[in-house]
Amino acid sequence: MNPALAIDTPRPLNEYTPTTLEMLKAVRREGFLGWMLNTWRQQGDLFRIRMGSQSFVLVTHPDHVRDINVTRRERYDKGESYDVLRELLLGNGIVTATGDDWRRQRKLMAPFFTPRGVEKFYPIFLSDTQQLMERWRSRHLGSGRPVEMLDEMMLVTASVILHSVFSTESDEAVLRIKDSIETMLTHISDMRVRPVRVPQWVPTPGNLRFRRAQKLVTDYIRELIARRRALPTEQWPDDLLTKLMTTKDEETGMLMAEQLLIDNGLTMFAAGHETTARTLSFLWYALSQNPEVERRLHAELDSVLGDAPPTLNDLKRLPYTLQVVKEVLRLYPAAPMYARDAVADDELDGVRIPAGTRMIIFTYGTHRHPAFWDEPERFDPDRWLPEREAARHSYAYHPFAIGPRICLGNNFSLLETHVMTAMLARRFKLRLKPGHVPRIDMSGTLGSRNGLPMLIEAR
Template structure:
């Protein structure tokens, strides 16, 4: 063989095809996320997994994460993997748009979500968290009754996002929209996990619930848009919907079309409240399991904050609180994995990747990679001391994805989580229900199949 030819020939991609019965048993025993993690640990960083008719390439090593998201980003996009989300929930909003359409939306909307831009919503973070504090004080603290923490966090983050995007004031409207979108998200997650797909036109109970929820939410957003257009613009509320309705492309003067306003309104709510709620839920779980971390967090909060809600400047004096948030995002990323589709032939680490290949970027695995994290399963906020963070591989941590398609709302979510963690931990301790062992798994996003029941105690 010609040595030069051998060097240029891509090496074969390692493959793993579990027998169907073995796969089903393993997922039932370990959960889908546990099975994926064990498969990665057993077979390595770059692996093609065949599951029946489905095939995907698992991407875990930070160098490979960089290749897909940054170095060769033009070869990977949100293609077929996102068709269900496009069709059923998000339309052509910024999360699912591709190519020039995505670049146009990103250019218009990015200024709203810079670190300085999201500070505009700080008063909403404070007031909605304060309402939760009052409710916990009056109804729950010391009651001895466990609450489902994910439900509690969903309620407050839904309030934040509805106030921020739509200026919704009515509690009835808030709960109606929140419940409808959660019905839609749950339906899509359940559909994606089924081995046999039932067409959406079949009138199953799940499909009918989904249609009712989708009709309600889209009608609500459409009505808000119509009401605003009937008023002089100076009377429009200063929220994200108004910003989207009034922003013009600097080059063409083009405004967002009504359907795109609806798509992005849905996108901001669906993506903006659930993931933050899951991060906060696992933050309380992590603190309940790590008393020394909780003690240090309480000491920082008590030394900086009084009884009033924190100012922006006070929040900046809570570095350990932010380190705790970052460590929760490492061990418990709300999106444990995300897809990218190869739109052109490529070569990754000497392996040929044909166009059409589905790449599954395995955030949950990257965040536990032993080559980049000491004792990766240990909850250690000191990993986020500035000198340790600076020394780490830039792509070993990507809870909001990374590169040009990093989540647009990452700064919004980080600030919201920082505020809520500080205000709630200043006043309460949250304890996992005695004897409860969460079964952590992925249901579209990270969750616990048996919940996170917690007791609320006053500090």
């Protein structure tokens, strides 16, 4: 492929225009994600899908992923595709900000999320996982009753984020904020797939639930900020909210404005707990379906950890555990696709991309591209042996996006997942409910339409 700009003879972009009936039948039969996967396999690595008045270009090949996110990134940004998230959930926080506003926020916040920076939250990862283990032992172990694994993982990752960002201590507050954020996320996901968008001011039951949840969360963050400002700064807890409240912009010398503190508090919680919970849920599913992988994982954990919880140094001696995590992120990326909007005319592989084009980067497809992955549907953690990883196309794997706008919390999520996998897999086996076949699909993020009910067994 030739990613260079070729303005002389651009070739037309292949287009696919399914009828509404055709698409509905396919989605009912295969799920939306399955339909997208099959459409990519039939249409190729770069093509436009038109659905009524809506259209987007599906991007799958690693070369194009690189061009949009790295080498030609000045021509793409988070534009109109993110307007709903800006309006209803994240405001102008780090995920949805653009241009100089984004650059200032990224520069201010990036030091908190380096591999070394996120190690300060290690005690929270340990203590919250230990609490989950105790709850499993007292409530679920040997009961013969399956638990919904996504709910279990959502609860522990929500606790981790609320402790890390806000120093929230109350279990009741954790549940209340978690449930409210999930109500908001579900409302936004449902709204995106409706053929007609009902304005937010219309008092439908869904809109009213959303407003109540939004008010609860924003009031909670606003009150936390007010209580801290009423205290001497030396009494403020050492959490992410305090860091955002006390770190000055190097260019302006100004502190972050209150609305931006609220926006970023919401962003860190909404983006930080759900995606990690989905990764962990699919990790337990993958282990239950791959007994040899599970055996090797258990052998490594038993030989390194014994009966003690892992230390940071122990994690360096658990490479296979991290390989398992990376393979889960490949086959089951929490965000199966993400958008970028062309803000200037461009060409990709000789195809003209006009400004205003919505580009959907299909991570789920890239991670299954047969030109870059042998037996792509097979769960194989040995893909992540150092020599095999080094030989692979650098942009064939992007579960957290890639380039300057890679997810800011990727190091936090990887460390959290590594710790929880080590601790939980050392003590428990999780088994999919007999006869249950997950219907894997996406509604904003990856999930199973009929859940992931699992039995918790002791090791």
